[in-house]
Amino acid sequence: MGKIADLRQSDVAGRVTPPGGTDALFWGSLFHGLDRDGSFLQLQVRQMIVSAIEDGRLPLGARMPSSRDLAAVLKVSRNTIVIAYEQLVDQNFLVARERSGYFVAGLPRHIGATTHEPSPAVRDDDRWASRFALRPTAYRNIVKPLDWQAYPYPFIFGQFDPSLFPTNDWRESARAALSVPEINNWARDMIDGDDPALIEQLQLQVLPRRGIRARSDEIMITIGAQHALYLIAKLFIGPTTRIGVEEPGYPDARNIFGLLTPNVVPLRIDGEGLMPDADFESCALAYVTASHQCPTAVVMPLARRHALLQAARSCGVILIEDDYDGELIPEEGELPPLMSLDRGSNVLYVGSLSKALAPGLRLGYVVAPAPVIRELRALRRLMLRHPPLNNQRVAALFIGLGHYRSHLARVGDVLLERARILDGLLPRYLRHCTWSRGAGSTHYWLSCRPGTDTVKLAELARAEGVVIEPGDVFSMNESASRHCFRLGFSSIRTERIEAGIERLGKVIARVA
Structure with missing residues (x-):
């Protein structure tokens, strides 16, 4: 596509617009990432237009496609675009001109020059390190994948199952x-x-x-x-x-x-x-x-x-x-x-x-x-x-x-069911481990055979779609509990538990 500036053309009033105002390729790329199956389509459209105006992809005076044309390009309801345009007019991001359409309105100029130059190749960590009074990054912390919801079998503690919210x-x-x-x-x-x-x-x-x-x-x-x-x-x-x-x-x-x-x-x-x-x-x-x-x-x-x-x-x-x-x-x-x-x-x-x-x-x-x-x-x-x-x-x-009380009752029943399922599955699939879970707890603490590296085990398990928490970080002497791991069950769907435990058991059998 090249830069947007290369695609601009002038109308009789001297304003700038993307090519023809309805170029499908241009507008399709501008709205790349629109989730048509998601909720709040109108909000998504508005947010993308605002972002394009703020970062200069839609410059001052650019003509927007008609609501009918943009709806056709994006394959959404025309009413969705109409509502989005009207809201953006109210917010002064767009201006409506009779018999001419919608145009990008003026915005305050940014103070100072905006640069997109890459960061220097050489980082100055050493210069800053000498100034820090504390180094929190030096401490060992629990590490969980930020995209844990993308894994089919997330046995992690402290997160939630969206279906229970x-x-x-x-x-x-x-x-x-x-x-x-x-x-x-x-x-x-x-x-x-x-x-x-x-x-x-x-x-x-x-x-x-x-x-x-x-x-x-x-x-x-x-x-x-x-x-x-x-x-x-x-x-x-x-x-x-x-x-x-x-x-x-x-x-x-x-x-x-x-x-x-x-x-x-x-x-x-x-x-x-x-x-x-x-x-x-x-x-x-x-x-x-x-x-x-x-x-x-x-x-x-x-x-x-x-x-x-x-x-x-x-x-x-x-x-x-x-x-x-x-x-x-x-x-x-x-x-x-x-x-x-x-x-x-x-x-x-x-x-x-x-x-x-x-x-x-x-x-x-x-x-x-x-x-x-x-x-x-x-x-x-x-x-x-x-x-x-x-x-x-x-x-x-x-x-x-009264929602809190009823929510706790519902979640408690589901989590108790999961605990009962795991009580039956662990002896079957994780025979190489011992475990503990006190009444009311939403996780198990498992010990593998001495010498097992659960950090490596966790890496291998993630490759199979299973997320667990290695135990080394819980001890001041990390080798003391390196053969242990935590298995939570608040974030995994009930129907996925057995398949996930079966996969985990096969991984443990390979390394334990």
């Missing part, structure tokens, strides 16, 4: 949040506050499910549970603070703490979870996943929970409880979180709405004594003031309308 209920809540009175509620700046409606719904419907009662001044909203962990760490951890983390444990928590102190202490776990031993008692803080230990999925028994709380009280250890996976599956054996048992105000509780709905929503919360929440709010204000209030109000309406 409550689309209609969420839309109803979002529409309600866009009424004029609601906009007046969430469009203002709350400084360091949160939507009182969401705080109230957490108090009424979410926290009581976990046995927790809290006042409004003991709750704060965060942008996901990880944001909560970072704020807590920043508030409590100094350069010499000793903080204990489960070994193996959640790498992102370990990395957050490691940014602030070198004294990150690995704490032993056994078949009952975190052990309240001498190493635990020597810490100022300890991070714990009692409901489902990350990554082994072990459920901490009630007696161990009481022993841990007693040791924390006696030694002055603050417990950071991450209840990341606490209420998704209604299964016998679920126990109350540490905070609901705590009588000494030693527990800082971190929860998430994102895990139950979709991780992209980024909605978490902290429950802690009022003085702690007060300081966390002041710290959060310096970082981002508060999470978006429109999202908070949608979530509040979603919970208040």
Whole structure:
């Protein structure tokens, strides 16, 4: 095609247009990528025209094809194009001239010259490296394919199955949040506050499910549970603070703490979870996943929970409880979180709405004594003031309308069915492995034969369309759990589980 500038021709008024205004090849290329089977075709057309105007492919004065002609070229309804054109006229991207058609309207000139020169061949990483106060990229993190949904068998944790998302209920809540009175509620700046409606719904419907009662001044909203962990760490951890983390444990928590102190202490776990031993008692803080230990999925028994709380009280250890996976599956054996048992105000509780709905929503919360929440709010204000209030109000309406409770019931039934299926399939297809999954957990922790490299195993499995999570990243000593991997089942369709496990079993048989 060549550059668009080479294709322009002038009309009698001196305006520029693409050739003939209806050149099928030109307009077909301009709308390349239009998803005719997707939803909101009119929005797609508008977005593509706006992008073409902004980047200069449709210059000032260019004549647009008639709605009939463009509809024919794109093989869409003429009404779709008419609505798109009219909206773009209202937005001043196009102008309509009687008996002449639609033309690209004027836009403000860009300040400064726009260049598309390639980046220098030699990167200046070394120059910047000397300026960094921190190097977060040096830490080992959980790595998942960004395109995991393109794989037929995604056994990954912490993602969602789009077929289970409550689309209609969420839309109803979002529409309600866009009424004029609601906009007046969430469009203002709350400084360091949160939507009182969401705080109230957490108090009424979410926290009581976990046995927790809290006042409004003991709750704060965060942008996901990880944001909560970072704020807590920043508030409590100094350069010499000793903080204990489960070994193996959640790498992102370990990395957050490691940014602030070198004294990150690995704490032993056994078949009952975190052990309240001498190493635990020597810490100022300890991070714990009692409901489902990350990554082994072990459920901490009630007696161990009481022993841990007693040791924390006696030694002055603050417990950071991450209840990341606490209420998704209604299964016998679920126990109350540490905070609901705590009588000494030693527990800082971190929860998430994102895990139950979709991780992209980024909605978490902290429950802690009022003085702690007060300081966390002041710290959060310096970082981002508060999470978006429109999202908070949608979530509040979603919970208040009863959708959250019904969604949990539906998702819980589906996930429990998947767990039962996997309970039967693992002994059949993964005979070379052992595994654990506590009641209510949405993942399994599997151990292969010693010497198995699950990083390599994961690569081979992806080639077969199966995605798993290697276990090396969960241990401070990566070789300690390199023969293990995590198998989640919240993101894979139920009907695909057996075929995926069968394929995984064949790959493991080749390398184990």
